[in-house]
Amino acid sequence: MSIIEAIIFGIVQGLTEFLPISSTAHIIILQWLFGIEFEGLTFEIVLHVASVLAVLLFFRHDVIAIIRGFIRFLVQKDTGERASFLFGLYLLVATAITGILGLILEDYAEYYLKSPLVIGGALLLTGIFLLVIERIHYRYTRAAEDMTMLDAFIIGLAQTLAVIPGVSRSGSTLITALAIGIDRKTAVRFSFLLAIPVIAGSSLLAVGDIVQGGFAEGNVVALILSFVVTFIFSIIGIKWLIQWLEKSKLYYFAIYCFVIGFVVIFFLDPTVV
Template identity: 55%
Template sequence: MTLIEAIIFGIVQGITEFLPVSSTAHIVITQLLFGYSFPGLGFEIFLHLASVSAVILYFWKDLWSVIVGFIRYIMKRDRQDRTEFWFGVYILIATVITGGLGFILSDSFGEAFKTPLMIAIALTVTGVALIFIEKFHRTGKKDASTMTLMDSIIVGLGQTLAVIPGISRSGSTLIVALLRGMDKDTAVRYSFLLSIPVILGSTVLGITDFTSEMVDYIGVTNLIVTFVLTFTFSILGIIWLIDFLKKSKLVYFAIYCFVVAALVLIFIDPTTVVDV
């Protein structure tokens, strides 16, 4: 891998990880354009680790509030910590659902999800969902104190769809959370905090793919460059998404998904399979 390619991979991953456009789809497309087939999932996991580091930094106050409230409620049963306790429980429930079903779906369907045709279809579905949630769904008023167990289950199921390249994890959780009647602030907070255990969990499960062969294949310098750029552009992506949500501009992301889906079908062999 050249330094320029490392820079491109870092920027692509960082920008798309938390925008509702599917970072996995963009990494697959970038691989196809460069003709790369990375050994195992080590490189993708490495990029996701940089992205989740950005989330932890940006939302550290929220994360700390949930952790402290969760532990303190268990120990003291103080009513003022009840909301954060249950918010933490709902994060754990959605994570378990996503992890369990995601593992089963990945194992069952395998390479069927990894073709340009499937990516184009999934991006189109994401675009349609984004238009629906912005144009035809009224934003609810449910916050962390009024969330329910069923909300966490449904969001966890929605997040599981992100096992398909082209279905955005952030997009699916935001859309489902808004459909469940959450206000935008709560939906965003839940979506981003939910990404932390999901990404860290996948990192632990795939740690064996981070091998010396993978490091030699990509290069130490290139890995450092991609990590720094992914982290930096992930922060920018988070800020950008939050700003767009305040202005109700999800339709622009939908248009982008449609354009990328069309370009994939036009310029890439739809039967190609990439190991991601």
């Protein structure tokens, strides 16, 4: 992998990880376009770790408050921290559901779901859901304190769909949260914070790939450069999405998903005439 390619991968990963347009699909598409096949999971792990560090930095105050409140409620029985405890508990429940189902479906997705037709179709489906959710905006009424265990369970199930390349992790959680009546501010916050344990957990499970020689000679510079670029553009992507959702609609992301989906199906899938 060249330095330019490493930079491009970093930019794309950083910008798409938290936008509802599937970072996994974009990384796979770039591999097809550049004719690159990653050996093992090292490169993907490095990109994901950079993204999760960006979320931790951006939401550090929220993370600290939730952890502190969670511990105080459990240990000191501080009822004033009940809201933080429940929010943290909901994050853990959603993560557990995603983790368990993700492990079950991971091998199947790895071998059978990385075709242009599947990825393009998943992008089109994401676009449809983004359009639909804008039509029921009047239902966005519940804040963080109004969330329930059922909400966490449903969002966790929805996040599992991201095992399909082309289905956005952030998009699936955001769309589902909005669909069940959670307001935009809470939905975005929950989606971003949920990314921390999910991405960190999946990266930790795959760290054995690095131990087994993932840092091949000649690739270290590209890995480090991609990590730095991904971290920087993840911060940009997070800020941009939050500002965008305050002023604009999800329609534009839907249009983007439609365009990329059709391009993948009709130009990158050799089975489609």
